Amino acid sequence: MFTKPSNSSLLNPQLIRPVHVRDWMHTLLPVIGNVALGDVCMPKSHDAGMWYKSGGTRIGGTANNILTQTQSIYQQLHCGARMFDIRPVISGGKWVCGHYTHTGRMLGWQGGNGASIAEVIKDVNHFADETKELIIIEVSHSYNIDAERSCNDSERADLLDRLSGFHYIYQAANPRGIRLDRERINNYIGGGKSCVLVVFAGDEDFNPEHLAARGFYINTQLPLRDRGVCRMQTDSEAIDCTLGLAQFSVLNLTKAHVLREFPVLLQHMANDYPSTISIDDVHNVDAVTFAVAVNCFRNKVGHGAEPVVVYGGRHLEDPGVRGHILFAILHHNDFVVSNENLGGDPLPNVVKSCAVYYQENGLVKGRFAWEGQPLRFSQDIHHIVYGGVEVTQQGVYNRFYDALTKRDPLQVHNTNLGGDPLPGVQKTCTVEYTTSSYALRKRRTVRELETFDFDMDILSVEYGDRPITDLGVIESMFKAMKDNQAFLVNNLTMGGDPKPGVRKVCKVRYMAGKYARESKVKEVKEDGKMWLEAERPE
Known part of the structure; x- marks a missing residue:
């Protein structure tokens, strides 16, 4: 027996957001009103109907494997989601949202059910009646789970009848020929009412004439650039989850993925400005913050x-x-x-x-x-030089910034650097950057096909109680660190003598290895050898 959670659309006033979030598109009309839909960024809910489990298969249908959301469609709308990935299946003789995977001939379709299609329609209508927002329903993966086959014509017709229950369905004058992505936002919601677009995946085998007659469309009429921030289970994680290891649930994997990806998502989006940001667990307004930032920046x-x-x-x-x-x-x-x-x-x-x-x-x-x-405005890539040429491509900057932020390795080759400035010649790449909380500017140089190891970082250097900022000194320390060699401390290697006649001490604060959680400090007296070793996982 499956019970719907108590956090339904009418029972959780804490999820009701203020107008600037609830009505964010209408609030932003002065900015986006005359912009084509395809050039507007909005949050998209991935597997939107899977916010509770209403049934499923015995093996792969655990809640940990199938649930991608924690809030109802109505609550997701209040959190700013405007496009919804809905996957209708027939299960137990009813239309419900499904999350299924075909695992092969032996086990067939495995997965589970979420909210009913009737609940989805009710939630969307409830929100649309209250607001003046654009809502997009993306229909895909329709299937008859009971019979383990694709839907037949009568079942498709029945689904269309049910989906016709959405309020404010957009009726275009030329439903077969219109490009929805090229229509301005004002054409949808500029009149002071909500608007609902129902769009079907092109491989769903629905008759285009039948769709057009109801005001429905095919996704080729709404091609959108999506930036996904969803963390899919691997096969082994799905098996472990089925066996009871909840740490590999879709929702738990999502939490860790968000912490890693959200800090750099805004920078990634600067390269292509996506139309949608697909996310699991729409429960706060982070995605609206992203979307409003993209829309305001692009248009101002x-x-x-x-x-x-x-x-x-x-x-x-x-x-x-x-x-x-x-x-x-x-x-x-x-x-x-x-x-x-x-x-x-x-x-x-x-x-x-x-x-x-x-x-x-x-x-x-x-x-x-x-x-x-x-x-972290202190953390930045300031210069990238490859083959003696300054690289200023947005995509290259994004790539290096991502590696720096995540402390990931980045290999030097023509693709990562945006092209080949010197064909047939082995090149070097030099990067100048700073890391957060420390103002020390650093320079590192590696040869083509070698790797920048951003998990190793020198945070500060002192010699004779004075800060060292000489880029050449820092670069030499990095080389010794990368090559696992000793760095000889003397006036020559440290760029001069800050205290003549006094034996000095070199003090270096550094991070060594991706698994290092805290910085280390090494102190070596003048004429001594300093080893800045990397930390390895246990």
Whole structure:
């Protein structure tokens, strides 16, 4: 017996968001109203109907394997999601949202059911009646689980009848020929009412004429650029989860994935500006913060609107707040996200996030942090030189910034560097960068096909009680560290003699290895050998 959770659409007022989140598209109409739908960024809920388990197969249908959400469709709408991945299946003779995988001839389809299609329609209509928002329903993976076959014509017709129950379905004058992505947002919601687009995957075998007659469309009429932040289970994780290891559940994997990917997501999106951000577990307003930042930056850049600052889903235009952040950007200082620093609390009693977009030296840069954490303007890639040529491509910068932030290795080759400036010649790559909390500027050089090991980092260097900032000295230390060799400490290698006639001490603070959680400090007297060894996993 499966019981629906108590956090239904009408029973959790704590999930009801303020107008700037609940009605974020309508609030942003002055910015996006005349923009084509395909050029507007919005949060998308992945496997949106899987917020509780209503049934499933005996082997693979555990809640840990099938649940991708924790809130109802209505609550996800209040959290800012505007596109919903709905996968209708017939199970137990009813239309429900399914999350199934075909595992082979022996076990067949394995998975489980979530909310009913009727619940999805009810939640969308409830929200659409209250607001003036655009809502997109993406229908795919329809299947008859009971019969283990594709849906037949009568079942497809029945599904279309049910989906016709959505309110405010968009009826285009030319339903077969329209390109929905090219229509302006004002054409959908500029009239002061909500709008619902129902779009079917092209491989669903629905008759296009039948779809058009009901105001439904095919996804080729709405091609969107998606940026997924979903963490899929591997086969082994799915098996372990089935055996009871909850740490490998979809939702637990999502939590860890979000902590790793959200801090760099804004920077990644600067390369292609996606139309949708697909996420699991839509339960807060982080995705709205991302979407509003992208939309405001794309449509205000070049008009004196930088930096674009979004906090708790609200676009901040206070010149004082933006001025403080601009000062931090220009001086490469970290900026702590707090209500005090950002001019007030847009979402009381809720942990919020802040997103900042700006341009520097022709590159678009994005920073993101949760409340209480710093926006790391101090952590940055300042110069990339490959084959003697300065590299200024946005994608290359994004790639290096991602590796630096995650302390991941990055191999030097033509693809990663955006091309070959010297064909047939082995090149070197030199990078200058800073890391968070330490102002020390660093330079490292590696040869083509070698790897930048950003898990090794020198945070500060002192010699004779004086800070060393000479890029050549730092570069030599990195080389010794990478090659697992000793670094000889003397006046020559340290760039000079800060205290003539006195035997000095060299003090280095560093991080060694991806698994290092804390920095180390090494002290070596003048003329001694310093070993900065990497830390290995236990």
